[in-house]
Amino acid sequence: MSNSTETNRSVVIERSFPHPPEKLWRALTESALLAQWLMKNDFSPEVGKSFQFRAEPVANWNGVIDCEVLAIEPQRKLSYTWGSMGLGSVVLFTLTPEEGGTHLRMEQSGFREDQEAAFRGAQYGWQKFMGQLEQVLAGSAT
Template structure:
């Protein structure tokens, strides 16, 4: 089983997965274009598929919503691609593009799958999810029962590291600098909040009160909580030489739907520019430890 590769084309992330299948293109083509077969392994149920250029595709996500797509490439038994519309009210900037290419190979074929999207920090989630889906596709063409699967946390986090999504960035601000990390996690917002100590009795963290230890690091002296909105946000002062030097902010949102999306930032003044390197190292390690802790929880 080949691993997913992540590249960038025209500024957009692109996942590419190759899979050798022991069946000719004709049989695999049915699995990727006929609704009754596609629905057995694709993330959503296909309720309509007009197999022509410009044809409409409709998916049912099983949660009361319908997703729409348009066929953008079609060459029977060779290429099939469609763009999925960005749902109203989401942060997606443009349509995703899903593409299947079948190349004859000995008695079987090579499936080249690509997914073009915008959310780079969701790449590990997509990669691990598509691996599970393509395992199910292989079962369909093998005429085997399709077992219900879900991306395992270990696979997800391995892709986070493989794609370099565990590294932070540094930017300049009007008052100094900002270190930023963004990471897709493998458990829901409420679970992550609880693991971080956000439900510390009796009322959880309060403005002006102490910061729960899990939100801190021994190498970054913490002051008091400056803002909290359970279970989505906690911000506090960090200190240098006993004085407030900036803010550390943890924010949790729904991410790709496979778990919480964490955005962690630390700000600081220009006179403490040397602290930027420390912040990059400290918070990368702290987030990695959190991800490991989440992997150990029962699903």
């Protein structure tokens, strides 16, 4: 039995933040804060709402990621589709209160075996985004 199936590859990043879930939730769901650590967007926290992330276009990519909100449990869970350049994946943020702050788990799932470049790009990108999220949280009011 192979240890990777057709679309079951995921990028998972887990971090603990010294901030309450409410503060993390705002950074994940308020468009202006989201733009500071992830990308420009027209996000609205409503299940079924379509939105886009917009980055600077680069060679072979127009800089647009098409998304749709799949699930919202305030201060606990946020999920949306992430579609770009043939990649149809799902991003899931899970927030868990812990002593002194919040544990955040981000999983982007649905990478096919033939999407190695997208998979590696997501691994790199999410590490960078999480670092930027830490900076935004450290600099924003509670």
